[in-house]
Amino acid sequence: MSAFLPxxxxxxxxxxxxxxxxxxxxxxxxxxxxRAALRALVAVTMSTPARAGDGIVTVGGGKxxxxxxxxxxxxxxxxxxLPVEVWHRGALEPVxxxxxxxxxxxxxxxxxxxxRLNDNRVEYQNEWRGGxxxxxxxxxxxxxxxVLFLDADAYCVADPAPLFGLLTNSxxxxxxxxxxxxxxxxxxxxxxxxxxxxxxxxxxxxxxxxTRAAWRTLAVAHWLxxxxxxxxxxxxxxxxxxxxxxxxxxxxxxCIGPADWVQPAFVCAHGGADYVVxxxxxxxxxxxxxxxxxAIPRESRVFDLLxxxxx
Numbered sequence: 001m002s003a004f005l006p007x008x009x010x011x012x013x014x015x016x017x018x019x020x021x022x023x024x025x026x027x028x029x030x031x032x033x034x035r036a037a038l039r040a041l042v043a044v045t046m047s048t049p050a051r052a053g054d055g056i057v058t059v060g061g062g063k064x065x066x067x068x069x070x071x072x073x074x075x076x077x078x079x080x081x082l083p084v085e086v087w088h089r090g091a092l093e094p095v096x097x098x099x100x101x102x103x104x105x106x107x108x109x110x111x112x113x114x115x116r117l118n119d120n121r122v123e124y125q126n127e128w129r130g131g132x133x134x135x136x137x138x139x140x141x142x143x144x145x146x147v148l149f150l151d152a153d154a155y156c157v158a159d160p161a162p163l164f165g166l167l168t169n170s171x172x173x174x175x176x177x178x179x180x181x182x183x184x185x186x187x188x189x190x191x192x193x194x195x196x197x198x199x200x201x202x203x204x205x206x207x208x209x210x211t212r213a214a215w216r217t218l219a220v221a222h223w224l225x226x227x228x229x230x231x232x233x234x235x236x237x238x239x240x241x242x243x244x245x246x247x248x249x250x251x252x253x254x255c256i257g258p259a260d261w262v263q264p265a266f267v268c269a270h271g272g273a274d275y276v277v278x279x280x281x282x283x284x285x286x287x288x289x290x291x292x293x294x295a296i297p298r299e300s301r302v303f304d305l306l307x308x309x310x311x
C-alpha cells in the first residue's frame with residue numbers, strides 16, 4: 001500500500017477514478033470498500049509528526065489573491081504578528097509576493113511540494129479539481145503546531161491570538177458550526193453508518209487546530225479529500241470531511257458556537273468579540289464588485305484596502 005502521509009498507508013492505494021462513474025460513487029461494492037477503508041484508517045496507529053509554534057494558514061492565489069492580501073493587511077493592522085503561510089497551486093493560482101513583502105508571510109507552492117514528495121493522487125493543475133483538497137494538503141504539511149486556518153475568502157477583524165487559548169489537549173480541534181440546513185449534507189449510510197454522533201455541521205471557513213494533538217483528525221480528513229472522487233458525492237467538500245472525521249472519533253473537539261450569518265458573510269465571535277469574517281457570498285475577486293454590507297465588522301476598511309487606499 002502507498003503512504004499518503006509519512007508512516008500511514010493508504011487502505012485504497014489505487015489511483016482516483018476520473019471522471020467518476022456512478023458505480024464508483026454509489027455502487028454497493030465501492031461504498032462497502034470505502035466504509036471499510038475509513039474504519040481501518042481511523043483505528044490505525046499513527047505517529048505524531050514534529051510541529052512547533054503558532055501560525056495562520058490560508059490557501060489560494062489567482063482570483064483569490066486580492067482577498068488574501070486584504071486579510072494579511074487587516075491582520076497586521078489588528079496588531080497580530082503571528083507568521084502566515086499562504087499555500088497556492090503553483091501556476092494555476094499565481095501570487096505576487098511583493099504585495100505582502102515585509103508582512104511575515106511565507107508563500108508555499110503546494111504543487112511543487114507535492115512533486116518533491118512524489119504525492120500524485122490529486123491533480124493540482126486542474127482548474128476544476130483539487131481546490132478544496134489543497135486545504136487539507138496545506139494543513140497536513142505545515143510546520144506549525146497550533147494553527148488558525150482561514151479560507152481564502154475569510155479574514156480576521158481583530159487580533160486572533162486569544163483564540164489559540166481555546167485549544168487544549170482534551171479539545172485540540174475547535175470550530176464554529178454552520179447554518180442548520182447544512183446539517184443534512186452528509187449522506188451518512190454511504191460514508192459512516194454510525195452517523196454524526198452529535199457533531200454539528202462544521203463551518204469550514206475558519207478552524208483552530210493543534211496539528212499534533214489532532215493529527216488523527218487531520219490525517220483522516222486529508223484522506224477523505226484525497227479520495228474526493230468518491231467522497232465529494234456524499235459530503236459537502238472539505239468542511240464535511242472534518243465532520244466525518246470527528247464523528248468517526250478521530251479526536252475530540254470543541255464547538256465554539258454558531259457562526260452568525262450577516263448577509264453575505266459569516267461573522268465568527270467568541271466572548272462577545274468578533275474575530276473572523278468569512279464572506280462566502282461576496283468574495284473579494286478582482287472586477288467582481290463585491291457587495292458591501294456595513295453591518296459586517298471592518299467593512300469600510302476592507303473596501304479601502306481592496307481599492308489600495310492607505311489607512
